[in-house]
Amino acid sequence: xxxxxxxxxxxxxxxxxxxxxxxxxxxxxxxxxxxxxxxxxxxxxxxxxxxxxxxxxxxxxxxxxxxxxxxxxxxxxxxxxxxxxxxxxxxxxxxxxxxxxxxxxxxxxxxxxxxxxxxxxxxxxxxxxxxxxxxxxxxxxxxxxxxxxxxxxxxxxxxxxxxxxxxxxxxxxxxxxxxxxxxxxxxxxxxxxxxxxxxxxxxxxxxxxxxxxxxxxxxxxxxxxxxxxxxxxxxxxxxxxxxxxxxxxxxxxxxxxxxxxxxxxxxxxxxxxxxxxxxxxxxxxxxxxxxxxxxxxxxxxxxxxxxxxxxxxxxxxxxxxxxxxxxxxxxxxxxxxxxxxxxxxxxxxxxxxx
Numbered sequence: 001x002x003x004x005x006x007x008x009x010x011x012x013x014x015x016x017x018x019x020x021x022x023x024x025x026x027x028x029x030x031x032x033x034x035x036x037x038x039x040x041x042x043x044x045x046x047x048x049x050x051x052x053x054x055x056x057x058x059x060x061x062x063x064x065x066x067x068x069x070x071x072x073x074x075x076x077x078x079x080x081x082x083x084x085x086x087x088x089x090x091x092x093x094x095x096x097x098x099x100x101x102x103x104x105x106x107x108x109x110x111x112x113x114x115x116x117x118x119x120x121x122x123x124x125x126x127x128x129x130x131x132x133x134x135x136x137x138x139x140x141x142x143x144x145x146x147x148x149x150x151x152x153x154x155x156x157x158x159x160x161x162x163x164x165x166x167x168x169x170x171x172x173x174x175x176x177x178x179x180x181x182x183x184x185x186x187x188x189x190x191x192x193x194x195x196x197x198x199x200x201x202x203x204x205x206x207x208x209x210x211x212x213x214x215x216x217x218x219x220x221x222x223x224x225x226x227x228x229x230x231x232x233x234x235x236x237x238x239x240x241x242x243x244x245x246x247x248x249x250x251x252x253x254x255x256x257x258x259x260x261x262x263x264x265x266x267x268x269x270x271x272x273x274x275x276x277x278x279x280x281x282x283x284x285x286x287x288x289x290x291x292x293x294x295x296x297x298x299x300x301x302x303x304x305x306x307x308x309x310x311x312x313x314x315x316x317x318x319x320x321x322x323x324x325x326x327x328x329x330x331x332x333x334x335x336x337x338x339x340x341x342x343x344x345x346x347x348x349x350x351x352x353x354x
Contacts, residue, residue, distance in 0.1 A: 013268075014106050021101025023048050034268045035107060036081040048105070053080050054091075065103060069095050079107055141180050148173045192234035192327050196350045199231045199238075199285060200224050203261055206242035215250040215259070223262040230350040231283055237324045244317045245287040245343050252291035252341075260288040269346055281330055281346040288343075294336040302334055 009016075009027070015035035018027040024047060028040045036043060036051060043051055054077060065072050071094035080086035088110040096102040148170055155166035207220055231238075249259050264284050294302055303322040325332045330347040 012106075014108050015268075016107070017043075017048065017052075017105045018096060019048055019103050019105065025051065026102065031268045032107070035109070037084065038081065051082055053082050053084075053086050054078070065093050065095065071095070076110070079109075141177060144173050144177055144180075148177075192237055192324070194232050194234050194328070196230040197233055197235050197238075199228065199233075199263060199283060199347070200226075202233075202235055202238050203242055203263070203285070206239055206246055207261065210243060210246045210250065214247050217256055218250050218253065219256070219258050221258065221260045223260065225264045228263055228265055228283060228349075231347050232350040233328050233347065234324075238328070241321045241324050241345070242285075242287070244321045248317065249287060249289035249291065249341070253289060258290050260286070262286040262288065266346075279329060279348055281348050283347040283349050285345040285347070286342050289341050290339050291341060293338040293341050294334060299334060299336065303332065 009029055012029050013031060015032035016029045017025060017032055020026050024045060025043050028036065028043050033040055033043075038051070071092065074091045074093075076088060077091060078086035079089040079091065090108040090110060092106045092108075094104055094106075096104050151166040151169040151173070155163045155170075158166065203222075203224075207215075207222075211218070211220070246259060250257070262285070265282050266284050267282055269281055269284070303318050322332055325345055325347075328347060330345060332343065332345050335342045335344070
């Protein structure tokens with residue numbers, strides 16, 4: 001078999017740049033063009049230090065790579081094109097075998113790497129936790145209904161002070177029944193009914209509905225990319241996703257607050273599986289709030305069932321959201337710090353095959 005190395009170069013998923021012995025750009029692959037927001041043709045024959053901005057002094061380390069013909073791996077440095085905001089990345093610099101003095105730079109944006117290496121599968125978590133919980137919910141509901149009925153009968157012959165106890169029993173059993181109904185709803189979620197849709201129409205429906213109720217105190221800001229292609233999805237289930245995210249963002253800002261809804265197209269965002277297969281997910285939807293943020297010890301588990309940061313939360317809203325997005329062959333991620341929490345959803349567009 002004859003290997004077409006040009007195709008191999010074009011298929012490297014990370015932004016990659018080849019330099020000659022004088023640190024002049026020889027070649028940039030497509031992800032590199034996207035990262036630097038410039039074409040390969042316009043970047044060629046320019047010094048690497050003219051087109052890239054790195055917040056660390058790399059020149060000495062870079063000289064050692066060329067001098068000793070060895071590779072160098074650098075973590076957690078901010079990298080970006082000149083004139084643009086730099087983002088946290090990992091960098092690998094290595095000599096190109098057979099081309100004396102030439103080097104290759106591979107840039108791995110940390111945000112994409114972290115999103116791609118989420119430690120737990122949404123579907124796996126849902127199946128393991130919800131399967132058992134759904135069975136228990138069904139078994140527990142019958143005796144709870146009996147307890148509620150018995151407490152109501154007892155209250156008929158009790159004094160007013162004693163009725164407070166039976167009223168508490170009835171209220172608490174009804175609360176548990178409501179939670180069990182939510183568990184069963186999660187386990188019995190119908191399959192998606194996908195169709196081509198404009199994601200902005202779904203976002204607008206969610207915003208309008210929220211502003212009539214739980215988000216009446218919120219100031220919304222919309223930053224939509226009008227050129228986005230259609231998404232292949234279930235409008236009702238995606239509406240539920242956005243309502244869940246907006247509701248959570250509203251509840252952490254009880255008095256007044258801001259929610260920003262943003263959409264954009266990210267050309268190079270692809271999901272790659274262990275077997276090498278994958279698909280592109282360039283449609284990005286962000287729901288941002290300026291609340292207190294997600295506690296650090298909960299970030300890795302925030303999409304798992306029964307994990308909640310609120311005292312009265314059931315921990316099913318975000319688990320349900322993750323399940324729906326997973327069923328759409330998409331990805332949801334969290335980036336949170338006090339004053340800036342961002343839930344980001346990445347979806348394939350309608351013309352993109354799996």
